[in-house]
Amino acid sequence: MTSHAGPAFKVALTADFYDEDGNSKFADLGLSVLDDYEHVEVTRFAEHRPEIGSDQLADCSGVVVLTPSVTAESLADSDNLLAIGRFGVGYDAVDVQACTERNVLALITAGAVARPVAEATVGWMIALTHHFFAKDQLVRTGQWHQRTQYMGCELRDRTLGVIGLGTIGQKLLSLLSSFGMNQPIVYDPLVPASVIEELGVRSVSLDELLSTSDFVSVHCPLNDQTRGLIGAAEIAKMKPDAYLLNTARGHIVDEQALFEALKAKRIAGAAIDCFDVEPVVEPHPFGELDNVILAPHSIAWTGEMFRDIGQMACRSMLELSLGKRPVGILNPELFERTSFRDKWARITGVPSHSLA
Secondary structure, eight states, X not given: OBOOSXXXXXXXXXXXXXXXXXXXXXXXXXXXXXXXBXXXXXXXXXXOOSBOOHHHHTTOSEEEESSOBBOTTGGGGOTTOOEEEESSSOOTTBOHHHHHHTTOEEEOOTTTTHHHHHHHHHHHHHHHHTTXXXXXXXXHTTOGGGGGGOOOOOSTTOOEEEEOOSHHHHHHHHHGGGTTOOOOEEEOTTSOHHHHHHHTOEEOOHHHHHHHOSEEEEOOOOSTTTTTOBOHHHHTTSOTTOEEEEOSOTTSBOHHHHHHHHHTTSSSEEEEOOOSSSSOOSOOGGGGOSSXXXXXXXXXXXXXXXXXXXXXXXXXXXXXXXXXXXXXXXXXXXXXXXXXXXXXXXXXXXXXXXXX
């Protein structure tokens, strides 16, 4: 064990990481990162709540959050809370402004999900174009001779349009580089021209991307700028043989508009991993359609992904406990604030002048 002169640093995991018997739902949450540091105490919430309660945070130095939301009310008793760490990269359920006002760092595990999400997207692209599920059903139902009705197409010579060129979008481009596709096109107003040039892609307007792409793959965060980004008018610009894939967040794509376009066969198909209302506990209207693939916001879940996310989240908490600045900070301006640095020093026992 590695000793540390400061006070105990208490890291809690939200209750939804565990089943009713208190056993982890996942094989490896990366907690081994903390094994050698005796000053870090790992606990878990006693109960799951859709919104974290202020009473659940009262005793915590840091919290790793799976699905609950974090609101201003959650942070009402956060004098001893240093950081909220999202288990993943989406943070629309975390009130970052409230965190900043309460001198609480908001973190994500930047980059840890890029590979599995990109792999899942490639898998979905191939499944859609080769009619995997329809052909499976032909054999299961003895309709072998209808196979000529399901002629597929290859990724070769097709155009990929990526909305949101972060780490996931970039990994997707890398994985698809050997498929013989056309030059990818991207829509992301925040990406520097130097990155566009380095990746060998072409930056276009959203309208051009929608009207040109054979695959429209959504990888942007949900925020005020992207909410409702793809509505009925935007879907109408897509080619009739194009596919839409959303592994990002619900509310970016208008569900009703997409449903109507798919039902009327105005686009070829879609693959959807995220929905306006989650969890989906009743049959979803998309389930009526045969040209859409669905997943319960888990298409990219792998043992490796949870291990990598967990290790990054735990490493961030560990670094904070040692007075070091981790990666993936959403409100880095706190590091320049005296009141935050005083809080950091008090919680960790690291002298203020020694903090990173």
